[in-house]
Amino acid sequence: MATRNWTADEIPSQQGKTILITGANSGLGLEATKVLSSKGAHVVMTARNLKSGNEAISFIKKENAIAKLDLMQLDLSDFASIHKFSEEFHKKYKQLDVLINNAGVMFPVKRELTKQKFEVQFGTNHLGHFLLTGLLLDLLKSTPNSRIAIQSSGQHKAKMGKPDIHFDDLNFDKGYNKYISYTQSKLANLLFAYELDRQLKANKIDITAVAAHPGYTKTNLTRHTGFFVQAIITNLLAQNVKMGTLPILRAATDTGVTGGEYFGPTKMNEMRGYPELVKSSHKSYEKEIAGKLWKVSEKLTQIIYNFK
Numbered sequence: 001m002a003t004r005n006w007t008a009d010e011i012p013s014q015q016g017k018t019i020l021i022t023g024a025n026s027g028l029g030l031e032a033t034k035v036l037s038s039k040g041a042h043v044v045m046t047a048r049n050l051k052s053g054n055e056a057i058s059f060i061k062k063e064n065a066i067a068k069l070d071l072m073q074l075d076l077s078d079f080a081s082i083h084k085f086s087e088e089f090h091k092k093y094k095q096l097d098v099l100i101n102n103a104g105v106m107f108p109v110k111r112e113l114t115k116q117k118f119e120v121q122f123g124t125n126h127l128g129h130f131l132l133t134g135l136l137l138d139l140l141k142s143t144p145n146s147r148i149a150i151q152s153s154g155q156h157k158a159k160m161g162k163p164d165i166h167f168d169d170l171n172f173d174k175g176y177n178k179y180i181s182y183t184q185s186k187l188a189n190l191l192f193a194y195e196l197d198r199q200l201k202a203n204k205i206d207i208t209a210v211a212a213h214p215g216y217t218k219t220n221l222t223r224h225t226g227f228f229v230q231a232i233i234t235n236l237l238a239q240n241v242k243m244g245t246l247p248i249l250r251a252a253t254d255t256g257v258t259g260g261e262y263f264g265p266t267k268m269n270e271m272r273g274y275p276e277l278v279k280s281s282h283k284s285y286e287k288e289i290a291g292k293l294w295k296v297s298e299k300l301t302q303i304i305y306n307f308k
């Protein structure tokens with residue numbers, strides 16, 4: 001018997017919910033903002049560049065003038081910006097139903113560093129979101145049935161990225177390879193999502209943590225990949241942004257989610273298709289690595305998660 005494809009039509013009303021999306025000015029974050037606000041959610045969009053964020057708001061409001069949108073500045077490659085954001089968020093909002101850790105940077109040609117001197121892909125994609133989530137945990141805890149949805153990537157298991165957490169050289173001081181570093185950051189997203197869910201459950205906290213990946217989707221993410229990849233490969237293989245956003249939308253809204261799931265497309269080696277439950281790499285489920293990454297992330301970001 002054929003099962004029904006999961007589309008945005010499945011999303012129940014999000015009226016009364018406050019949803020925070022990182023990297024909401026572009027690509028998957030922008031599309032998720034559009035869809036969730038059309039379902040009645042109050043979406044707090046973050047962008048590192050407010051001009052681009054305001055353009056995104058105008059774009060959405062052209063279709064949906066009554067969309068409830070706020071925009072806040074957040075640079076995930078700077079811990080000071082994350083702390084400032086969290087302070088302002090706490091002043092403005094008393095609830096947080098869904099946190100969507102979506103923003104990401106991929107394949108910068110040269111090794112770049114965050115403000116606190118971490119390699120930029122690991123520093124932004126993993127450490128920035130690790131700190132942000134820890135700082136917002138109190139609001140998530142006080143909001144009944146809240147959720148954290150984390151955007152990873154099929155790249156977390158790509159052979160060319162030597163999938164691992166390179167504890168002896170997390171910042172690639174000894175040698176930079178953009179693929180290895182991106183892969184590490186996206187594997188870290190999954191290890192974090194699953195460990196977070198385990199810890200929330202162990203402490204009987206009413207928050208679920210869940211992960212997703214968009215397959216291969218045409219967005220601005222591939223801007224560093226060069227003409228050939230952008231003009232030929234992406235145009236040929238990538239799916240459109242509406243399709244690519246479905247897995248994170250499902251992770252964020254499916255009422256059947258209990259925590260620890262991973263949603264992604266299942267066609268063409270998980271590059272395209274409707275979102276279903278998928279399996280991530282064996283390594284991503286390894287508790288020992290997850291525990292070690294957690295400890296080092298707490299040390300590097302100077303935050304201790306308060307699960308009490």
Ligand SMILES: NC(=O)c1ccc[n+]([C@@H]2O[C@H](COP(=O)([O-])OP(=O)(O)OC[C@H]3O[C@@H](n4cnc5c(N)ncnc54)[C@H](OP(=O)(O)O)[C@@H]3O)[C@@H](O)[C@H]2O)c1
Nearest residue numbers: 023026027028075076077102103104153216217219220221
């Ligand atoms: N597209 C794909 O095929 C694909 C595949 C697997 C995983 N993903 C993941 O999906 C997520 C969204 O990517 P996308 O495809 O929508 O790409 P995108 O259009 O480039 O969007 C990325 C978003 O992240 C933001 N961002 C980057 N660095 C940031 C920082 N330091 N602080 C705050 N925000 C920052 C970007 O802001 P700016 O606009 O200012 O740069 C942008 O809003 C990423 O986590 C990516 O790893 C995408």
